[in-house]
Amino acid sequence: MGFAESMLLAYPGPLPHVDRIALTECIEACMESAQIATACAEACLSEPDLPELAECIRASLDCSDVAGTTAKVLSRHPGYDANLRRALLAACRAASALCAEQCERFAEAHRHCRVCAEACRRTEAACERARCSAGLCDAQRAGLTRRPRLPATCPAASHATTNGAVLPSMSTGGM
Amino acid sequence: MGFAESMLLAYPGPLPHVDRIALTECIEACMESAQIATACAEACLSEPDLPELAECIRASLDCSDVAGTTAKVLSRHPGYDANLRRALLAACRAASALCAEQCERFAEAHRHCRVCAEACRRTEAACERARCSAGLCDAQRAGLTRRPRLPATCPAASHATTNGAVLPSMSTGGM
Amino acid sequence: MGFAESMLLAYPGPLPHVDRIALTECIEACMESAQIATACAEACLSEPDLPELAECIRASLDCSDVAGTTAKVLSRHPGYDANLRRALLAACRAASALCAEQCERFAEAHRHCRVCAEACRRTEAACERARCSAGLCDAQRAGLTRRPRLPATCPAASHATTNGAVLPSMSTGGM
Amino acid sequence: MGFAESMLLAYPGPLPHVDRIALTECIEACMESAQIATACAEACLSEPDLPELAECIRASLDCSDVAGTTAKVLSRHPGYDANLRRALLAACRAASALCAEQCERFAEAHRHCRVCAEACRRTEAACERARCSAGLCDAQRAGLTRRPRLPATCPAASHATTNGAVLPSMSTGGM
Numbered sequence: 001m002g003f004a005e006s007m008l009l010a011y012p013g014p015l016p017h018v019d020r021i022a023l024t025e026c027i028e029a030c031m032e033s034a035q036i037a038t039a040c041a042e043a044c045l046s047e048p049d050l051p052e053l054a055e056c057i058r059a060s061l062d063c064s065d066v067a068g069t070t071a072k073v074l075s076r077h078p079g080y081d082a083n084l085r086r087a088l089l090a091a092c093r094a095a096s097a098l099c100a101e102q103c104e105r106f107a108e109a110h111r112h113c114r115v116c117a118e119a120c121r122r123t124e125a126a127c128e129r130a131r132c133s134a135g136l137c138d139a140q141r142a143g144l145t146r147r148p149r150l151p152a153t154c155p156a157a158s159h160a161t162t163n164g165a166v167l168p169s170m171s172t173g174g175m
Numbered sequence: 176m177g178f179a180e181s182m183l184l185a186y187p188g189p190l191p192h193v194d195r196i197a198l199t200e201c202i203e204a205c206m207e208s209a210q211i212a213t214a215c216a217e218a219c220l221s222e223p224d225l226p227e228l229a230e231c232i233r234a235s236l237d238c239s240d241v242a243g244t245t246a247k248v249l250s251r252h253p254g255y256d257a258n259l260r261r262a263l264l265a266a267c268r269a270a271s272a273l274c275a276e277q278c279e280r281f282a283e284a285h286r287h288c289r290v291c292a293e294a295c296r297r298t299e300a301a302c303e304r305a306r307c308s309a310g311l312c313d314a315q316r317a318g319l320t321r322r323p324r325l326p327a328t329c330p331a332a333s334h335a336t337t338n339g340a341v342l343p344s345m346s347t348g349g350m
Numbered sequence: 351m352g353f354a355e356s357m358l359l360a361y362p363g364p365l366p367h368v369d370r371i372a373l374t375e376c377i378e379a380c381m382e383s384a385q386i387a388t389a390c391a392e393a394c395l396s397e398p399d400l401p402e403l404a405e406c407i408r409a410s411l412d413c414s415d416v417a418g419t420t421a422k423v424l425s426r427h428p429g430y431d432a433n434l435r436r437a438l439l440a441a442c443r444a445a446s447a448l449c450a451e452q453c454e455r456f457a458e459a460h461r462h463c464r465v466c467a468e469a470c471r472r473t474e475a476a477c478e479r480a481r482c483s484a485g486l487c488d489a490q491r492a493g494l495t496r497r498p499r500l501p502a503t504c505p506a507a508s509h510a511t512t513n514g515a516v517l518p519s520m521s522t523g524g525m
Numbered sequence: 526m527g528f529a530e531s532m533l534l535a536y537p538g539p540l541p542h543v544d545r546i547a548l549t550e551c552i553e554a555c556m557e558s559a560q561i562a563t564a565c566a567e568a569c570l571s572e573p574d575l576p577e578l579a580e581c582i583r584a585s586l587d588c589s590d591v592a593g594t595t596a597k598v599l600s601r602h603p604g605y606d607a608n609l610r611r612a613l614l615a616a617c618r619a620a621s622a623l624c625a626e627q628c629e630r631f632a633e634a635h636r637h638c639r640v641c642a643e644a645c646r647r648t649e650a651a652c653e654r655a656r657c658s659a660g661l662c663d664a665q666r667a668g669l670t671r672r673p674r675l676p677a678t679c680p681a682a683s684h685a686t687t688n689g690a691v692l693p694s695m696s697t698g699g700m
Contacts (some may be wrong), residue, residue: 039357087266094258182564437616444608
């Protein structure tokens, strides 16, 4: 059992709106990519092709800061607040995606960029699962009609309690 | 001249999409409320009515973390990315509003809550101005028609440079 | 292989002064206790005996902040600088010890305090090993004479390159 | 009145060991250099001489992280703990000094480095004053004999309650 899950189980009180697995996976993914992105930016500073890596470094620094903060905020359980959690998970997903895109450009040349890209893609996915599991993803915000059939791309498909209506397409950039 | 503006003026290169005033005011407001919220949570821990202040403390801790990170990310100038900046400013606005709401409940009883609430309301407003000035706010996302009349609540009303032209719809990266 | 070690191995260039195992264990311990301490402070806020937990919450918040920052700084490899690394590892060790002491008081009553105390003790030890492995611990600062025999309590005993002198005792409050 | 001082005055309870001026000046200096150092690292990434600025960027990132955390920890008032406060102020002073040294090398060429260096020197001094005012500086740790006469370089000279002994010289690199 991961440390995040261990602490969640130790929480004194019910957490009725929380999908424990999605939440703890997201916290752990965020923490991992926060450290990996810091280390990647550092390694880039020592590369001979440093001038080409400037945008990659920026994206890594942003990702590290946002992912680290997201892990902290997700570790708190205030009375339910959709705005903050939704926006922060969207920010973290965006920061992770940007960092992954930048690092993927250099993944063949630099091993640290490959490791970072993979971690950021995991975090991007974990943030989206956490959003959906908390009822905060685009499909849910759009409003489910009778018999919603969630598109294949929506991670919530695996938590389906819906029954088949056609949903508006979920733009990947949305929150 | 504040230190944030001073550093922005020292930036080596053009920043065509940046509203310098809105950005630096937002950075400084975020930093201020990050520290004030930390201090408020601390002061609450010493109050005799601590059990009633638990939600206030949570909101202050979230606000401190999110505002501090927002100030850092806003200090960077990557190639223009709508998703991250928009989502993070939304998260910071939400965190600031929540903290202000909680602190306003105790503003009469506790001076530190009053100071914190005021700082958070300033940050909430500064985040919205920064979003609008970067073309990222809700009014703009909704799509403006000819002779845009921005709603009274939109801070961008005071920065109006439009004169009725049709604005392009905002990139799919919207929130 | 942990992610911290993975990134260290991917570093482009030699790191002659670095004990890879001690460093990566310290980074991972710091990150873990940073998140656990955040979660412990949160859980304390929901406990019925919250007023008794105020100092515990403070110590957890300090530990989370300091450990998180230590993990970031340790992920960087600037030209060798003794002052910063030594002082920061000392601060992290102190913050972890304080948090552990506070949480141990409530470990029987609250599971989250027990988990947190254990994590902080691991971080305390990891910081001391990292300091010693980098030649920054008190025994080494005191100056080794010929044939140093490191006291049993000094984690550096296992890295012995010394040859047997009696060292002054390492004060627990020292840096 | 600065916001840090405002919050300190609003603290519910006595703070007998706190030199309000030294503490609030230190908090505000730390916050300022945390943001300025972030902005300086960012600006360096856009400079044509980026490869020469790698160490400067590292030092700026370290300084930003450590100063930001120091401001947070100093905003808390736990039961008196010498180890953590002393070590953290030492770390912040070291990080600020390193960043200042690096930035001073490029101060003529890059305005953002000049602004950053000046801010870091202020923070370095503020950390030392805060250490001395809390009885944590090297001169005091060395143990005052009768009639201590603090050396001119010790910021505590202006808070003198001592009575004239000759102290061992205070090494600037000490902790």
